[in-house]
Amino acid sequence: MDIPYVVQPREDTGLFNAKVGIWLFLASEVMLFGALFSSYILLRVGSMNWLYGEAKDLNVWLGTANTAVLITSSITMVMAWASLKLNEFGKFKAYMGATILLGLVFMVIKAFEYNAKFHHGHFPASHTFYAIYFTLTGLHALHVLGGMVVNSFYWGPGSKMWKTDPVRFTNRVEIGGLF
Amino acid sequence: MQPTTEETQQHAAHGAHHEELGFWRKYIFSTDHKVIGIQYGLTGLLFLFFGFCLMMLMRWQIAYPGKPMPVVGEFLQKLLGDEMVNKGVMLPDLYNAFGAMHGTIMVFLAIVPVAFAAFGNFVVPLQIGAPDMAFPRVNMASYQAYFLGGVVMFFSFFIPGGAAKSGWTSYSPLATLADMGHHPNGQTFWILGMVLLITSSLLGAVNFIATIIQLRAKGMTWMRLPFFVWAQFVTAFLLLLAFPPLEAAAILQLMDNVAGTSFFLPTGLAAPGTTTPLPISGGGSPLLWQHLFWFLGHPEVYVLILPAMGIVCEIIANNTRKPIWGYKSLVYSVLCIGFLSFIVWAHHMYLTGMGTKIATFFQTTTMIISIPSVIILTCFFISLWGGSIRFTVPMLFALAFLPMFGIGGLTGLPLGFNFTDLHLHDTYYVIAHFHYVVAPGTIFGLFAGIYYWYPKATGRLMNEFWGKVHFWTSLIFMNLIFQPMFAQGMAGLGRRMYDGGVTYAGADDPAAGLVGVPQWVFGMNRHISWAAWCLGLAQIPFIINFFLSMKKGKKVTSDNPWGATTLEWQTPTPPPHGNFDKPIEVHRGPYEYSVPGHDGDFTPQTEPDKR
Numbered sequence: 005m006d007i008p009y010v011v012q013p014r015e016d017t018g019l020f021n022a023k024v025g026i027w028l029f030l031a032s033e034v035m036l037f038g039a040l041f042s043s044y045i046l047l048r049v050g051s052m053n054w055l056y057g058e059a060k061d062l063n064v065w066l067g068t069a070n071t072a073v074l075i076t077s078s079i080t081m082v083m084a085w086a087s088l089k090l091n092e093f094g095k096f097k098a099y100m101g102a103t104i105l106l107g108l109v110f111m112v113i114k115a116f117e118y119n120a121k122f123h124h125g126h127f128p129a130s131h132t133f134y135a136i137y138f139t140l141t142g143l144h145a146l147h148v149l150g151g152m153v154v155n156s157f158y159w160g161p162g163s164k165m166w167k168t169d170p171v172r173f174t175n176r177v178e179i180g181g182l183f
Numbered sequence: 184m185q186p187t188t189e190e191t192q193q194h195a196a197h198g199a200h201h202e203e204l205g206f207w208r209k210y211i212f213s214t215d216h217k218v219i220g221i222q223y224g225l226t227g228l229l230f231l232f233f234g235f236c237l238m239m240l241m242r243w244q245i246a247y248p249g250k251p252m253p254v255v256g257e258f259l260q261k262l263l264g265d266e267m268v269n270k271g272v273m274l275p276d277l278y279n280a281f282g283a284m285h286g287t288i289m290v291f292l293a294i295v296p297v298a299f300a301a302f303g304n305f306v307v308p309l310q311i312g313a314p315d316m317a318f319p320r321v322n323m324a325s326y327q328a329y330f331l332g333g334v335v336m337f338f339s340f341f342i343p344g345g346a347a348k349s350g351w352t353s354y355s356p357l358a359t360l361a362d363m364g365h366h367p368n369g370q371t372f373w374i375l376g377m378v379l380l381i382t383s384s385l386l387g388a389v390n391f392i393a394t395i396i397q398l399r400a401k402g403m404t405w406m407r408l409p410f411f412v413w414a415q416f417v418t419a420f421l422l423l424l425a426f427p428p429l430e431a432a433a434i435l436q437l438m439d440n441v442a443g444t445s446f447f448l449p450t451g452l453a454a455p456g457t458t459t460p461l462p463i464s465g466g467g468s469p470l471l472w473q474h475l476f477w478f479l480g481h482p483e484v485y486v487l488i489l490p491a492m493g494i495v496c497e498i499i500a501n502n503t504r505k506p507i508w509g510y511k512s513l514v515y516s517v518l519c520i521g522f523l524s525f526i527v528w529a530h531h532m533y534l535t536g537m538g539t540k541i542a543t544f545f546q547t548t549t550m551i552i553s554i555p556s557v558i559i560l561t562c563f564f565i566s567l568w569g570g571s572i573r574f575t576v577p578m579l580f581a582l583a584f585l586p587m588f589g590i591g592g593l594t595g596l597p598l599g600f601n602f603t604d605l606h607l608h609d610t611y612y613v614i615a616h617f618h619y620v621v622a623p624g625t626i627f628g629l630f631a632g633i634y635y636w637y638p639k640a641t642g643r644l645m646n647e648f649w650g651k652v653h654f655w656t657s658l659i660f661m662n663l664i665f666q667p668m669f670a671q672g673m674a675g676l677g678r679r680m681y682d683g684g685v686t687y688a689g690a691d692d693p694a695a696g697l698v699g700v701p702q703w704v705f706g707m708n709r710h711i712s713w714a715a716w717c718l719g720l721a722q723i724p725f726i727i728n729f730f731l732s733m734k735k736g737k738k739v740t741s742d743n744p745w746g747a748t749t750l751e752w753q754t755p756t757p758p759p760h761g762n763f764d765k766p767i768e769v770h771r772g773p774y775e776y777s778v779p780g781h782d783g784d785f786t787p788q789t790e791p792d793k794r
């Protein structure tokens with residue numbers, strides 16, 4: 005039994021199955037993070053003693069650096085996929101490896117940040133600001149971790165599929181990237 | 184290299200021989216949508232029965248407050264400990280746990296899995312002419328996550344402190360404070376269970392939508408889809424978009440419970456039974472939880488009802504032997520419901536003291552959403568007009584669905600107006616209202632579907648006589664249970680009352696202008712409980728019929744025993760892995776019954792136009 009449109013797009017929708025799936029999944033992610041951000045806004049505007057500026061004790065440099073790391077990793081991810089489209093498997097390996105490494109760098113920087121917070125006595129229970137901070141960044145870290153696991157699979161054992169079914173493999177990488 | 188069609192077909196024919204899957208791969212870790220559908224169905228029915236058993240026990244405490252439970256009292260004490268049962272008497276904590284878990288289990292572990300996942304899995308790919316779901320392995324993962332969620336929920340009854348006790352709505356701060364003596368407590372288990380169930384629903388929803396968009400057979404255009412598929416399509420979108428906010432809320436409440444945050448805990452909150460403020464940072468908002476919960480909660484009630492409407496539609500068309508009246512109105516109505524159900528949620532929160540402007544908004548949207556629901560019901564009623572109705576067992580259940588859902592829906596209007604809701608909120612009137620929708624409503628739809636598709640799944644029919652016994656007794660007892668609750672509620676009996684409201688009978692003090700719960704309410708409590716236990720007995724014929732018919736039922740003589748038009752009846756019986764043994768092409772709409780000029784009184788969707 006073969007399921008149609010696993011690899012080739014369906015004519016009237018112009019999409020292969022997994023692409024529909026991942027876009028639907030992203031729609032649900034929007035609702036998830038939408039709810040979290042709405043909660044953040046509501047708690048912040050409803051609060052009588054929110055933390056501002058210095059009081060938050062955030063390290064702007066580390067945060068900025070990590071944002072840069074994250075954006076770079078998005079770019080390398082796209083490049084990995086594009087290399088496959090251009091039939092350059094070697095480049096794919098390099099870009100994908102870079103993506104995974106950048107994910108790792110992100111997590112390490114995050115760990116430093118968390119550590120600094122704990123040292124200054126900031127815990128989720130200390131203030132609703134830190135509660136939001138730790139919950140949202142924690143969830144995001146889980147998301148990054150998940151991405152790293154999937155990408156490592158594509159980089160390592162999963163890349164065998166390149167030989168047997170290159171189109172499907174390229175699609176897979178695209179799906180992983182969208183995630 | 185592409186194999187030729189001939190080769191593929193030969194392969195398919197041989198496939199059955201080559202692919203001898205072992206027991207585990209075939210029944211437990213199956214990726215076949217039909218097997219997964221049946222797994223969902225059996226597990227869900229089991230939980231339906233379990234949730235009902237919890238309620239039968241609670242009904243004892245409501246009818247005879249403080250009396251030891253007969254038969255099972257001592258056993259439960261041994262099983263759950265002295266904190267929960269004392270000398271065979273159900274204690275308040277156990278009542279609260281059973282109540283919260285009855286709601287949770289019925290909604291998330293019984294009705295959604297059976298209505299959406301079981302019927303959806305079994306029927307949707309067949310009805311659209313697909314070989315399977317778009318992502319068979321995701322499908323299996325979805326069932327496994329559901330199963331695990333069920334295990335976590337079930338296990339929580341046996342941990343110290345027992346299962347969650349704060350209602351199926353788990354309102355904060357109650358949910359965080361209810362069981363502070365135990366860690367992890369029932370509420371933590373509830374949240375973890377919910378996260379698994381939500382994950383399962385999301386995987387399922389993505390799969391259904393992708394399948395319906397991508398895998399429709401040749402010629403199966405959108406307006407040729409059976410209404411059941413439309414209903415499932417909209418349901419899947421509701422699950423996809425409404426569940427994540429609850430997931431967010433659950434994560435935040437988990438943090439409140441285990442990491443000591445105050446997302447939902449206001450400043451100055453005192454520990455239970457004291458006036459000392461808790462050592463928390465405070466500043467949280469209990470209302471936030473309610474918003475996030477009901478943002479899911481309201482779409483969820485449509486998740487509970489739409490699949491049942493879809494089932495009923497198929498069965499009515501098939502048993503009136505005429506086309507459904509107003510197919511397009513049905514489709515547009517169900518789409519409207521899907522959209523509107525996202526903007527009515529705060530009608531559950533009139534009592535929180537929201538401003539009149541906001542209340543007016545939600546009151547208006549609530550009235551508007553009742554219009555498409557009425558259109559759907561009206562279409563079904565008109566479809567009966569002038570049909571030569573076959574009163575088969577599925578049809579009886581489908582017919583009963585109409586007035587039962589009608590009662591449930593119409594009694595919802597007074598709850599949608601904020602001024603009447605202020606009186607009725609949190610009374611047994613509400614319990615009666617939504618149970619009319621989900622119990623004699625949805626459950627009857629599910630029974631109808633089981634009797635209807637059973638021959639496709641097993642190749643045998645269920646016994647007609649016992650089916651009718653099951654139907655008439657269930658109909659009578661359902662109404663004896665829920666009809667009196669309207670009266671009780673209007674007389675002021677609150678829901679979630681451990682003693683069935685006895686405490687408030689004493690509040691009667693005419694001199695001070697106080698009116699307590701009148702005595703007749705307590706008589707009714709007993710009548711309702713007896714009806715509930717009889718409803719339990721009335722399911723015995725069904726259970727026996729269900730299992731016995733697999734071996735002993737009358738064998739079907741054709742693949743299409745009901746003479747139906749839709750694609751699922753064009754498969755072999757039971758359908759093999761991959762479903763169809765011939766290429767499928769659709770030439771017409773789903774309900775071409777008794778079309779003038781055609782032979783027979785039904786024209787299958789696959790039948791080409793005659794030249």
Ligand code: HEM
Nearest residue numbers: 238282283286289290294350351352621622678679680715
């Ligand atoms: C057919 C048999 C059923 C009976 C006799 C029954 C009876 C009851 C009763 C008496 C209550 C109120 C308990 C209290 O307030 O203390 C209740 C609550 C509830 N029931 Fe059912 N029920 C049945 C089926 C269902 C089904 C099929 C659903 C599914 C959707 C359901 C969902 C709920 C919910 C959500 C609550 C509220 C729980 C809470 O207070 O948090 N019930 N039920």
Ligand SMILES: [Cu+2]
Nearest residue numbers: 481528530531
């Ligand atoms: Cu609602």
